[in-house]
Amino acid sequence: MTDVMALARERTQLFRDVIDGNIPKRVPIFVSFSIEFAIQYAGKNLMEAQWDTGQLEEIFDQICRDFYSDLLPVNAFRFPSFYRLLGARNFVMSSNGFLQHPEVEGLLQEEYDDFIASPYNCIIEKILPRIYTELDTDASTKALALAKAFKAFHDEMGTAIMIYGRLNQKYGYGDVNFFAGFTEAPFDFISDQLRGFKGISTDIRRVPDKVEAAVEAATPLMIKAGMQPFPSKYNATFIPLHMAPFMRTKDFERFYWPTFKKLVEALAEAGHPSNLFVEHDWMRYLDYLYELPENTIMRFEYGDPKLVKEKLGKKHIIAGFYPVSLLKTGTKQQCIDKAKELLDILAPGGRYYFDFDKVPITLDSVNVENARAVLEYVAANANY
Amino acid sequence: MKDLGKKERLLIRLVEQLDEENVVKLADELLNDGMDPLYLLDLVNEGMNRVGKLYECKDYYIADLIMAGLIFKQVLELDKMTTHFYVKHNNKIGKVLLGTVKGDIHDIGKDIFRGMLEANGFEVIDLGVDVPKELFLKKYEEYKPDILGLSGVLTNTVDTMKEVVDAFVEAGVRDKVKIIVGGNHLTEEICKFIGADNFANDASVGVKVCKEWMNGIKEQGVIDNG
Incomplete structure (x- = not known):
């Protein structure tokens, strides 16, 4: 067995131990960098490289070479080609080449009943043409636009997946995948794609019964979306969480939690663990998170790591908390001290892997030297 | 804000509860009954202050502030309010x-x-x-x-x-x-x-x-x- 294969086995074992509830040899590290960060780090043009995905192997390779991680530290899945072919309004590029999600309204408030009656038909007939301008046309032109976009999507994803495979082999990354599927909490789906942040915030007061019925109607679709091709306890479906911290607890209990819990439970029952990005401040919801199926992966952006470890650390898998902003403003020593502090709190008892609180999105959002130093510190010192 | 009448107190409470429909209805009624738009604004402001307090002590969140902003805007857009404030809208702070x-x-x-x-x-x-x-x-x-x-x-x-x-x-x-x-x-x-x-x-x-x-x-x- 080659050294790289041995390394991959060792790294796979670190994560399997975390998932199996055993104490691994060392705290595993899984950080990721955005495609924008990677392109800038490689000194390439942001616009060009996102369109010409053939360049990505060389670009991602530099991240793998220079930043320690036990799993592949790059993962891009939103490419401008297919969004542009669709005339997308929900993912657009800003003037500096940064693809972003603006506020969209795919469903009008007066159309809730249509969605509730048949979410799938409503998405096809009303919502897609509104979000994707190229689909707002006659049936045959629409079919062609959709075919082109899907061709682009499969081409881009095919290229990306091949690149990931080669980098996994070259660098000996562990064989677990926390992004093996993707879905959203039903309430977040309704908010992000259908009604917008402002729209949903007023809907829960103006038409609460309809919102409740709509999230329920969306749940089977969200479950289906989150299913992976093969069940495995070592692969997870990624669910980035969004709206809950911005809502009253009372509203969360009624509109957000029941269907979200149903989603995670249904995925778990089918053999797919969930990997949650717990965005913003969820500290008042920790008791709810505890109720989710055992071994749900939770990467925290914010909050009290001690409390999280105490309340959730024996049942779930915790990650995150390391403030990317410190990598920008702190000295190298301050950055390493912060890592030590978090390891002391989160590592005991296992069920923890090291990650930042959020993905560094552009080169200038961190001091690269600090980021490297922290990762190397954890890799060398976080032994059990 | 002393000696408030029943309706005045109700308006403040409705704003605090973010009861859009009834705030707008009552505000319109009060204006039609001859209430000074500036005084009405004071009442709505008092309700908004209470919303702010509920936000600070984490009973309300961003979603509620969005609703509060919308209610405020609707009150300002009532006919009697716009006519009043168009005349003297230059007293911005x-x-x-x-x-x-x-x-x-x-x-x-x-x-x-x-x-x-x-x-x-x-x-x-x-x-x-x-x-x-x-x-x-x-x-x-x-x-x-x-x-x-x-x-x-x-x-x-x-x-x-x-x-x-x-x-x-x-x-x-x-x-x-x-x-x-x-x-x-x-x-x-x-x-x-x-x-x-x-x-x-x-x-x-x-x-x-x-x-x-x-x-x-x-x-x-x-x-x-x-």
């Missing part, structure tokens, strides 16, 4: 030039901030999203605002915000305007790094800062708002 900085196209935080500023009597010039530093500077020259508000969601906006502040320094107008930066990722150190006068992670804090600045400016009489 300050002028704010606002925009999301270049590279970032998020507008929710900026829009909430704008709504709350307007509800608090500020005149706001909103330059939209993805705004280059040159445009901030040009519009500054045109409008001479008291305050410049830079918004951003993406963490890389730190450098972009700094570039805007630097552009104001270079143009020699940095000391003529207060600068506030807003975004969830901002901290005191980052604010210093950017060179802004203050920062806010939250729209209501931002409005408070702006109000305090305007009070300070009025006391010193440095800037003439008239």
